[in-house]
Amino acid sequence: MSGNLRLLADTLARAKQENRAALITYMTAGFPTVDDGIAATQAMLNSGADIVEIGLPHSDPVLDGPVIQTADEIALRGGVRIADVIRTVREAYQATGKPVLVMSYWNPIDRYGAERFGGELAKAGGAGCILPDLPVQESALWRETAARHSLATVFVAAPSTTDERLRELTAAGTGFVYASALMGVTGVRDAVSTAAGSLVRRIRAVTELPVCVGIGISDAAQAGRVARFADGVIVASALVKAVLDAPDAAAGTATVAELTTELSRATRRHAD
Amino acid sequence: MNSQFFFPALPGESPSEHGYFGAFGGTFIPEALVAAVDEVAVEYERAKADPAFAAEFEQLLAHYAGRPSALTEVPRFAGHAGGARVFLKREDLNHTGSHKINNVLGQALLTKRMGKPRVIAETGAGQHGVATATACALFGLECTIYMGETDIRRQAVNVARMEMLGATVIPVTSGSRTLKDAINETFRDWVANVETTHYIFGTVAGPHPFPAMIRDFQRVIGVEARRQIVERAGRLPDAAIACVGGGSNAIGLFHAFLPDTDVRLIGCEAAGHGVESGKHAATLTAGEPGILHGSRSYVLQDDEGQITEPWSISAGLDYPGVGPEHAFLHDTGRGEYRPVTDAAAMRAFRLLASTEGIIPAIESAHALAGAIDVGTELGPDGLIVVNLSGRGDKDMETAARYFEQDAEAARAGRVQK
Ligand SMILES: Cc1ncc(COP(=O)(O)O)c(C=O)c1O
Numbered sequence: 091m092s093g094n095l096r097l098l099a100d101t102l103a104r105a106k107q108e109n110r111a112a113l114i115t116y117m118t119a120g121f122p123t124v125d126d127g128i129a130a131t132q133a134m135l136n137s138g139a140d141i142v143e144i145g146l147p148h149s150d151p152v153l154d155g156p157v158i159q160t161a162d163e164i165a166l167r168g169g170v171r172i173a174d175v176i177r178t179v180r181e182a183y184q185a186t187g188k189p190v191l192v193m194s195y196w197n198p199i200d201r202y203g204a205e206r207f208g209g210e211l212a213k214a215g216g217a218g219c220i221l222p223d224l225p226v227q228e229s230a231l232w233r234e235t236a237a238r239h240s241l242a243t244v245f246v247a248a249p250s251t252t253d254e255r256l257r258e259l260t261a262a263g264t265g266f267v268y269a270s271a272l273m274g275v276t277g278v279r280d281a282v283s284t285a286a287g288s289l290v291r292r293i294r295a296v297t298e299l300p301v302c303v304g305i306g307i308s309d310a311a312q313a314g315r316v317a318r319f320a321d322g323v324i325v326a327s328a329l330v331k332a333v334l335d336a337p338d339a340a341a342g343t344a345t346v347a348e349l350t351t352e353l354s355r356a357t358r359r360h361a362d
Numbered sequence: 363m364n365s366q367f368f369f370p371a372l373p374g375e376s377p378s379e380h381g382y383f384g385a386f387g388g389t390f391i392p393e394a395l396v397a398a399v400d401e402v403a404v405e406y407e408r409a410k411a412d413p414a415f416a417a418e419f420e421q422l423l424a425h426y427a428g429r430p431s432a433l434t435e436v437p438r439f440a441g442h443a444g445g446a447r448v449f450l451k452r453e454d455l456n457h458t459g460s461h462k463i464n465n466v467l468g469q470a471l472l473t474k475r476m477g478k479p480r481v482i483a484e485t486g487a488g489q490h491g492v493a494t495a496t497a498c499a500l501f502g503l504e505c506t507i508y509m510g511e512t513d514i515r516r517q518a519v520n521v522a523r524m525e526m527l528g529a530t531v532i533p534v535t536s537g538s539r540t541l542k543d544a545i546n547e548t549f550r551d552w553v554a555n556v557e558t559t560h561y562i563f564g565t566v567a568g569p570h571p572f573p574a575m576i577r578d579f580q581r582v583i584g585v586e587a588r589r590q591i592v593e594r595a596g597r598l599p600d601a602a603i604a605c606v607g608g609g610s611n612a613i614g615l616f617h618a619f620l621p622d623t624d625v626r627l628i629g630c631e632a633a634g635h636g637v638e639s640g641k642h643a644a645t646l647t648a649g650e651p652g653i654l655h656g657s658r659s660y661v662l663q664d665d666e667g668q669i670t671e672p673w674s675i676s677a678g679l680d681y682p683g684v685g686p687e688h689a690f691l692h693d694t695g696r697g698e699y700r701p702v703t704d705a706a707a708m709r710a711f712r713l714l715a716s717t718e719g720i721i722p723a724i725e726s727a728h729a730l731a732g733a734i735d736v737g738t739e740l741g742p743d744g745l746i747v748v749n750l751s752g753r754g755d756k757d758m759e760t761a762a763r764y765f766e767q768d769a770e771a772a773r774a775g776r777v778q779k
Binding site: 150151159200224246247255259 | 650668
């Protein structure tokens, strides 16, 4: 293992040593502008996030609920380009030295060229990709590229994933496994689904990779509950919504920092 | 027993085990849907091997949908098409008014086999939505249809029909508020409700096995047409012509003719205001390979893989993708794909109505416009089968508005002169 795939693994291992779950937060690149997106991302990393995911905006985000759909739309209307996404990764990494992942639908990367994208991402200090509509059976080409550039390929596992497929995707994946807490698109939910716990158990039975849980985790209380059994807690829509609802970008960044601090406290496991 | 619909696969025309037609197809879907899509694939393979399934499907097609559909010769129309003989495959005469019912009945039977109580579907023109709502009423399934707001406006009659049939119609307000966005929203519903719900996809796109399965349910069109034209004209046609949105009526007509290499297979894509204008939906003419809605095919996109908004006067062709088997036929040259503008389609629309007493769907009018050109190229010895994929009742408002504006523009032009 080398490059920032190593950094990702070390970050997750350190959180484990410190008896806490890692906090992984998400922000859409270019939202509401490229510079504001960078500011919000740095604010998250400076307020307790261990790892960030940078969303590459897409015209057709089929796995996203209304919040991230809106953020993508605003970013695209603002003219965001893949170069801006790469710059967001670079500036987040350079300012903090923490692992930065890209979350993207497959078509933009396919069109840009997997090799070109992987090379630029690695050069910017990126740690890898989460590609939610590139299931393991379609991923061979990307995984070769990722391996060449020491980038992680994080696969999503869902409550509906069979044990046989869990074995397949954990064997192919690197970095960690993204366990989807529920069957559904991204979005803010009132309660964490009970499906998460049993999915994490099933994943642990087949792999040594860290298991991080996301989709629908919106506040500190939910994060705290998930932190008891997962290696990482992933929060996306709640943070994007904070920016969406803010009166201006500075206020958005401040709220994002506050929420991240709260979430980060919640991921420490207390002896209770 | 093998029903006529499930012909043994011929080399090169069925997808590979992983759903590829050459370089196109596959399953680019979220992990949460993999189990459901696999279940559809497994159940469909079982159903294909089950004579009872084939028999039940055939019974429904015959006694509910009204198959075989007629093959009508249209000599007065053909007078405007270079004098070639033109026959229309009358999918407009099917119950619910289009070819969409063929696929829907097959998938509704499959839904029953899988024991799922709820069905969801997208619709553009509303024909697939109406067919789905119809089958759900027939089989006692709960039905939710997603439809772009733009399409709800231009196909209002079909919204009323779906609601009368007991379906819930949910307006989609994202993106261009048309078919592409309705499909996105239906996928979002499916991810959340996959345990109880089958997604009756409406065209030969989407992840494997949908493109192959829906083709199989639609290939009855070409099987019948091939037999009928040989009976009536004594020979195979020079060309089989159909409009292409996602491509289900086209592949349905083409498939039985694939081995007949002398029969040209011609797909008419919606060119809207003209391909050069950028306001079009001519995916094979002007698109590039990419991934949309679960498979690799041609798509209309920018240089960074963002899907661009299509344009067509017809809601059913207003789609920036196309089925992967058409991408394959396009690249191998077996299929020919031509752009047809709104204006050409609307001229053909009025011409068929006034010369033959048949009001076509605006989608199908694109194929008729293609037939006028191909007939002119072939001349009086030519023989053409056109898929009249649907009837135009749903389009009367759009047509009235179009011809009114057209007349106004013409008047304005005359005054200026
Ligand atoms: C009458 C009719 N023809 C054609 C189409 C286009 O679909 P496809 O290309 O799948 O046949 C539609 C779709 O709504 C339709 O209603």
